[in-house]
Amino acid sequence: MTTEKNNPIKKVNIICAKGAIEDVYATLVMGNGAVMEGIETNLFFTFFGLDAIVKTRMDKLHTGVIGNPALRLPGGLRMPTWMGVIPGMEAFTSWMMKSQMAQLDIPPVSEFLDLITAGGGNIYACKLAMDMFKFKPEDLSEHVSGVLTIGEFYEKAGGEGSQIIFT
Amino acid sequence: MAQKTYAGIAVDVNEEGYFITPSQWTREIATEIAKEESLTLTDQHFDIIEWLRKRHNAGEVLSIRSINHSAVLDVKTFYQLFPGAPLKKATKIAGIPKPVSCI
Numbered sequence: 001m002t003t004e005k006n007n008p009i010k011k012v013n014i015i016c017a018k019g020a021i022e023d024v025y026a027t028l029v030m031g032n033g034a035v036m037e038g039i040e041t042n043l044f045f046t047f048f049g050l051d052a053i054v055k056t057r058m059d060k061l062h063t064g065v066i067g068n069p070a071l072r073l074p075g076g077l078r079m080p081t082w083m084g085v086i087p088g089m090e091a092f093t094s095w096m097m098k099s100q101m102a103q104l105d106i107p108p109v110s111e112f113l114d115l116i117t118a119g120g121g122n123i124y125a126c127k128l129a130m131d132m133f134k135f136k137p138e139d140l141s142e143h144v145s146g147v148l149t150i151g152e153f154y155e156k157a158g159g160e161g162s163q164i165i166f167t
Numbered sequence: 168m169a170q171k172t173y174a175g176i177a178v179d180v181n182e183e184g185y186f187i188t189p190s191q192w193t194r195e196i197a198t199e200i201a202k203e204e205s206l207t208l209t210d211q212h213f214d215i216i217e218w219l220r221k222r223h224n225a226g227e228v229l230s231i232r233s234i235n236h237s238a239v240l241d242v243k244t245f246y247q248l249f250p251g252a253p254l255k256k257a258t259k260i261a262g263i264p265k266p267v268s269c270i
Contacts, residue, residue: 029270033269036252037255038252105232105268105270106270107270114242118241118246
């Protein structure tokens with residue numbers, strides 16, 4: 001028996017603190033993947049990550065085009081930073097990202113939350129960030145099971161074989 | 168390549184127990200694999216198993232999302248029918264390879 005088999009991951013608790021497409025999808029893919037493996041899953045959205053669970057914003061996320069040295073133009077050339085200030089460049093890049101993901105059958109954020117909760121995954125919002133950004137519980141997706149303080153989050157994250165992941 | 172005997176028939180499986188030759192599968196075999204997973208198969212189980220086999224034979228990559236488009240059942244019911252890791256369990260019982268999708 002290998003160490004991996006002796007110590008399987010039984011629970012993952014993933015924190016998403018940023019609201020760009022790639023940050024949110026890292027959380028959603030890892031969260032959904034855990035649910036699919038039968039791993040207990042808690043997703044905790046805080047700060048700008050809250051956009052992923054706010055109804056009016058969740059399917060309109062963007063990718064940042066300034067300060068992203070890995071960003072490439074179609075064809076593979078690096079995108080110069082100055083191009084990021086061209087009006088519409090961020091919207092275009094975000095549209096490109098979304099269409100590439102759609103081709104791979106990656107669902108929109110709202111549908112992803114639906115898949116995760118259908119499998120028993122839990123979605124939480126951070127109380128402090130909610131207060132800071134003046135969001136109310138009714139602004140959140142129906143898939144959110146609660147607004148938690150950080151203390152409550154740690155309580156839920158406890159247990160043998162449990163991992164906390166910050167994306 | 169290993170062999171396993173289900174319902175009196177020897178089938179080719181990989182080290183994880185997934186079928187190498189999906190054409191060796193029968194409903195009786197499915198019932199026996201399900202027993203190993205502590206599951207008793209109902210008509211609803213067989214409906215989605217048949218659908219998974221059809222999609223696999225059509226060369227499609229199976230994902231949890233695709234279940235919602237199956238018109239057989241929704242993802243929530245799928246998780247209830249095959250508790251734990253439904254896509255892995257269902258494909259094993261359906262006698263098709265383990266899905267390689269991340270979604």
